[in-house]
Amino acid sequence: MAGNRSIGFFGTSDLEISGDIGDAGKGFGLILNGASDRSLTVSGNNTYTGDTVSNGTILVIGTTGVIAAGSDVIINGPGELRGTGTILGQVISNAGQIAPGLSPGTLTAGALNFDNETRVFIELDIPTSDQLVVNNSVSLGNAGLDAILESDIPVGTE
Numbered sequence: 001m002a003g004n005r006s007i008g009f010f011g012t013s014d015l016e017i018s019g020d021i022g023d024a025g026k027g028f029g030l031i032l033n034g035a036s037d038r039s040l041t042v043s044g045n046n047t048y049t050g051d052t053v054s055n056g057t058i059l060v061i062g063t064t065g066v067i068a069a070g071s072d073v074i075i076n077g078p079g080e081l082r083g084t085g086t087i088l089g090q091v092i093s094n095a096g097q098i099a100p101g102l103s104p105g106t107l108t109a110g111a112l113n114f115d116n117e118t119r120v121f122i123e124l125d126i127p128t129s130d131q132l133v134v135n136n137s138v139s140l141g142n143a144g145l146d147a148i149l150e151s152d153i154p155v156g157t158e
Helices: none
Strands: 006-009 015-017 029-033 039-042 052-055 058-061 073-076 080-083 086-094 097-100 106-114 119-124 131-134 144-149
Touching: 029 039, 052 058, 073 080, 080 106, 086 097, 097 106, 097 131, 119 131
Parallel strands: 006 029, 015 039, 029 052, 039 058, 052 073, 058 080, 073 086, 080 097, 086 106, 097 119, 106 131, 119 144
Antiparallel strands: none
């Protein structure tokens, strides 16, 4: 963690924070510990400067959600990152799951750093599909890609 303090989410139910989370530059972060079927959704323009760490819980970046450049998002398996918002910093995955979009949608990140146990899930459909947009460096580390077909997609031409 960039800072020595954090806000913990030890969820036994889902939670959405629609307001902005800030820390006045003090290095606060978010740590998510909870059941792997529980989620925390952040939808505000978040300016806290510590890291966001998911240790099993689903982190959802809402459509208007932004996590500041000073906060890396770290997904530790079996944690999962979903959503359509923007992470201005780096997304680091250690055996986590990344599922951009909300059927369908685009998740934007400043950079990616995945290990070989990371799984990326992309829904494919016509005319739109999930997208993972990266503005800087990408290190996939042999991460697996799972394509989820939402309808019959023709392959090739006759």
